[in-house]
Amino acid sequence: MLLQLTVSGILLGGIYALIAVGLTLIFGVMRIVNFTHGDLVMLGMYLTYLLYKGFGLDPYISLFIVPLALFLIGVLIQKLVVQRVVGRPHEVQIFATVGLSMMLSNAVLAYFKGDYRSVQTTYSTDTIQIGPVFLGVPQIVAFGISAVITLVLFLFLKFTYTGKAIRATTQNRISATLMGIDVRRVYTMTFAIGSALAGIAAVLLMPLYPTYPSIGEAYLLIAFVVVVLGGLGSIPGALVGALIIGVVETVSAYYLGSGWKQAAYFVIFILVLIMRPQGLFGQRGAEQL
Amino acid sequence: MLKVEDLNVFYGDIQVLHEVSIEVREGEIVAILGVNAAGKTTLLNTIAGLTKKWNGTMTWMGQPLHRVPAFRRVEMGIVLVPEGRQLFPFMTVLENLELGAYSKAARREKERSLEFVFQLLPKLYERRHQLAGSLSGGEQQMVAIGRGLMAKPKLLMLDEPTLGLAPKIVHDVFQLIQDIRKSGVTILLVEQNMHQSLQVADRGYVLENGRVTISGSSEALLRNPTIREAYLGI
Ligand SMILES: Nc1ncnc2c1ncn2[C@@H]1O[C@H](COP(=O)(O)OP(=O)(O)OP(=O)(O)O)[C@@H](O)[C@H]1O
Ligand SMILES: [Mg+2]
Numbered sequence: 001m002l003l004q005l006t007v008s009g010i011l012l013g014g015i016y017a018l019i020a021v022g023l024t025l026i027f028g029v030m031r032i033v034n035f036t037h038g039d040l041v042m043l044g045m046y047l048t049y050l051l052y053k054g055f056g057l058d059p060y061i062s063l064f065i066v067p068l069a070l071f072l073i074g075v076l077i078q079k080l081v082v083q084r085v086v087g088r089p090h091e092v093q094i095f096a097t098v099g100l101s102m103m104l105s106n107a108v109l110a111y112f113k114g115d116y117r118s119v120q121t122t123y124s125t126d127t128i129q130i131g132p133v134f135l136g137v138p139q140i141v142a143f144g145i146s147a148v149i150t151l152v153l154f155l156f157l158k159f160t161y162t163g164k165a166i167r168a169t170t171q172n173r174i175s176a177t178l179m180g181i182d183v184r185r186v187y188t189m190t191f192a193i194g195s196a197l198a199g200i201a202a203v204l205l206m207p208l209y210p211t212y213p214s215i216g217e218a219y220l221l222i223a224f225v226v227v228v229l230g231g232l233g234s235i236p237g238a239l240v241g242a243l244i245i246g247v248v249e250t251v252s253a254y255y256l257g258s259g260w261k262q263a264a265y266f267v268i269f270i271l272v273l274i275m276r277p278q279g280l281f282g283q284r285g286a287e288q289l
Numbered sequence: 290m291l292k293v294e295d296l297n298v299f300y301g302d303i304q305v306l307h308e309v310s311i312e313v314r315e316g317e318i319v320a321i322l323g324v325n326a327a328g329k330t331t332l333l334n335t336i337a338g339l340t341k342k343w344n345g346t347m348t349w350m351g352q353p354l355h356r357v358p359a360f361r362r363v364e365m366g367i368v369l370v371p372e373g374r375q376l377f378p379f380m381t382v383l384e385n386l387e388l389g390a391y392s393k394a395a396r397r398e399k400e401r402s403l404e405f406v407f408q409l410l411p412k413l414y415e416r417r418h419q420l421a422g423s424l425s426g427g428e429q430q431m432v433a434i435g436r437g438l439m440a441k442p443k444l445l446m447l448d449e450p451t452l453g454l455a456p457k458i459v460h461d462v463f464q465l466i467q468d469i470r471k472s473g474v475t476i477l478l479v480e481q482n483m484h485q486s487l488q489v490a491d492r493g494y495v496l497e498n499g500r501v502t503i504s505g506s507s508e509a510l511l512r513n514p515t516i517r518e519a520y521l522g523i
Contacts, residue, residue, distance in 0.1 A: 161391065168388050171377040178337065178371060180363030180392030180440065 004133050005250045011139040013246025014146035018201040019219055020226035020238040021153065022194030028170040028233035029190040030086050035097035036077065038220030039104040040195050044070050044202025045211035046108060052119045052206075059119055059206045060141070067199035074195025078188045086187065101216065109213035118210035142204035149200055150239065153193075157235075166190055170233065218262075222249075225265045229272050231282025240280060244268075290315045290475060291336065291367075291444060296345035298328075298335050305331050306499045308345070313444060318466065318476045320486040320507070322520070323496035329479040330372050332496070333446045336477075337369040338362045364392040366443030370450065372479075374433040378422030382413055385421050385432055389439025398441055406435040409468060427458040434465065438474070445469065446477045451485075463489050483520045487511050495520075 023037045047066045051057040057065075077100065085096045126137040157163035168176040169186045177183055201219075205211075226245050230237025245265065252264035272279060291313040298306040306328045313319045321329050334340050336347065338359030347354040349365060357365070377385050386406060390399040407414040410431050416424060421432055430450055437445055447466070451459040463485050470476055480486040487493055487507040495503040495516065503513060510516055 161396075164384070164388060165391065167380065168377050171379055172375055174339065175371065175375040175377065176388075177339070177359045178363065178369050178375075179388050179436075180360050180395070181388075182358075182360045 001254070002251070005254055006247050007133050007135065008139065009247030009250035010243050011135065011143040011246070012250060013243035014143035015201050015204050016222055016226055016246055017150060017239050017242035018146050018197045018204075020223045020230070020242050021150065021235055022197040023223045024227045024230070024233055024235060024238045025166070026191055026194045027227070029166060030082070030187055032082060032086060032093050033097070034082070034191075034194070035094065035220065036101045036104065036216075037194070037198060037223055038216030038218065039101050040070060040073070040198035040216075041202045041205070041219045042105065042108065042211065042213065042216035043073065044199040045206050045215065046112065046117070047199075048203050048206040049117045049119055049211060058121060059203050062206075063145070063200065063203045066203050067196040070199030070202075071192045071196040074192035075188055077195070078191035082191060083184065083187060101220075105213050105216055112213065114212060116210040116212050119206045121207050124207050136208075138204075138207040142208070145200070145204060149197070153197070154235075162186075162189060221262065221265065225269050227279075228269060229279055231279025234279065234281040237279055237281030290350055291477070292346075292348045293332075293336065294346045296332070296335065296347065297343060298331050298340055299342040300331075300340075301342075304499070306335070306343075309496070309499070309501055311494050311501065311504075313475060313477050315443075315475055316470070316473075317492065318470050318478060318490045320490035320493040321477065321479045321496060322481070322483050322486060322493055324481065327496040328499040329496055330448055331499075333369055333448050333477070333479055334371075336362075336446065337367065339369075360392075363440055364394065366441070367446070368437050368440045368442035368444065369446045370433050370437040370448065372448040372452070374426075374429045376421040376429055376432055376436070378420065380421055381418050382421055382424070382432055383417040385436050386413070386417075386439050389436035390441070392440060395439060395441045399439070402439045402441060405472070406438050409438070409465065409472075410435050427454050427461075430454060430458075430462065431465075434462075434469075438469065442474055444475045444477060446479070448479045449481065450478075451480065451482055459485070483516070484511075 019037065019041055023034060026032065026034050044066050047069055048059050048062045051062045051065065052059065081096055081100055085093045123137050127134045128137065157167055165176065165181045165186050166189065168179060168181060169183055173183055222245060226241040227238055229244060230241030248264050248268060249261045253261045294310045296306055296309040297304060309332060321332060323329050331340065335343050338357065349367060354362065377388065386403060387399065390396055390402055395402065412428065413431055413435055416428060421429065424432065434450065451462050454462065459482065466476060466478065467489055478486060478490060487510055490507050492506050493504065493510050494501050503510065503516060
């Protein structure tokens with residue numbers, strides 16, 4: 001059973017990695033904690049739902065639409081709200097992004113009401129057996145896509161000019177400017193990419209779980225725990241952290257009941273803060289990668 | 290090529306530069322000299338576009354720089370190698386150099402510039418795959434200068450490139466500065482090391498408490514009795 005739970009947890013962790021990597025990337029570049037990050041996932045899930053309800057689009061087809069939409073929403077949020085609070089005191093940043101988060105979830109609540117919405121696909125409950133382990137098809141697909149996207153992101157950051165500009169800005173904002181990098185544009189790109197990653201995660205989650213207006217809080221909490229566990233601003237840390245949290249979630253939900261999984265995150269959160277405050281991969285804050 | 294007139298610069302309400310006027314002509318090495326807190330870094334940062342609150346006029350090849358953001362000045366050929374090197378510590382030497390050639394025009398010349406930099410600074414070639422943060426102070430300074438050259442500068446501004454370096458390395462840096470000028474790059478050099486700076490510079494300005502107090506050719510400055518007494522200790 002433990003093997004079954006561990007493997008399911010790792011598959012789930014793959015999706016969490018997409019969410020957490022976006023959050024950590026945005027933090028690394030802009031030094032801002034994006035409290036709207038969970039709501040971006042929520043918006044992505046509702047969009048996937050709407051495309052399914054309105055046009056009968058399979059979620060995996062929405063994979064080509066929703067992340068793009070989230071990218072544009074990310075650009076808007078960056079230009080209208082986040083850009084104005086970059087470099088300002090923490091309280092100001094928190095007020096701005098928490099306020100926007102409340103606005104988004106309440107707007108969705110007003111429109112869709114509080115009901116759970118889900119997407120039923122023919123493959124939602126399909127499983128395949130590998131040795132002693134049974135795995136859901138959507139879980140496997142989600143993990144596979146997450147892995148590919150993560151790899152693409154890594155190559156993008158490592159080899160493209162925009163990717164290098166993002167890393168340079170993370171490591172030294174003034175020097176980046178002195179290289180001729182338009183740091184403002186880097187901020188916008190970073191926020192938009194983080195949002196698109198949340199959108200991909202949202203599409204992958206939709207065949208697995210229903211959505212509701214305040215679901216963003218749950219994913220924000222998970223992403224926070226992952227990012228603190230892995231080390232603020234560290235992308236490898238976020239990947240490893242996400243897999244660990246995925247396993248913690250499935251194991252604790254099975255043995256303690258699903259109501260306890262959030263308690264399990266917090267135990268981990270506190271343990272990390274006590275034993276290794278910089279996180280597993282953290283190095284002096286967030287200058288890595 | 291660069292003309293700064295009656296420049297006043299402020300940090301909040303505090304004014305740190307007062308009516309500073311300097312000029313740099315093509316092909317020159319011009320030195321800005323002065324003790325700590327005189328305002329040398331502030332002057333270079335303002336020319337690079339990094340300070341927010343300033344007035345006066347700055348023109349580059351006849352064009353006003355008023356509304357030009359810092360990253361565009363790099364494209365125009367105004368490149369600053371900042372005080373304290375400010376490398377990207379978690380990138381390799383090669384990645385640091387390549388980022389120097391980020392702006393559009395420099396990108397096209399990247400391979401050639403790399404060759405030029407490695408020829409000028411062979412040590413960097415040996416260290417190209419090492420993380421910049423793990424280099425010695427002198428090597429880091431070489432990377433910072435190399436990174437600046439990768440941008441294909443017309444004017445290269447160096448802010449205290451010899452700070453904290455051993456005398457032998459200081460000598461190498463001054464040699465390097467002359468080599469760079471020979472390659473056709475104009476240089477604006479900020480230094481506290483007055484004697485050696487005036488050996489390589491054509492002209493110099495002395496900044497004191499945010500004002501230019503003395504200026505002239507290097508020979509004149511080296512003969513100037515005030516300078517001999519206050520700065521050269523002769
Ligand atoms: N970001 C800043 N905010 C407020 N004051 C500043 C700032 N940067 C510099 N100053 C002040 O402006 C004055 C000039 O500083 P600047 O760094 O330009 O001097 P400097 O000649 O480069 O000195 P050094 O030789 O020590 O590098 C100093 O009094 C300094 O305290
Ligand atoms: Mg200085």
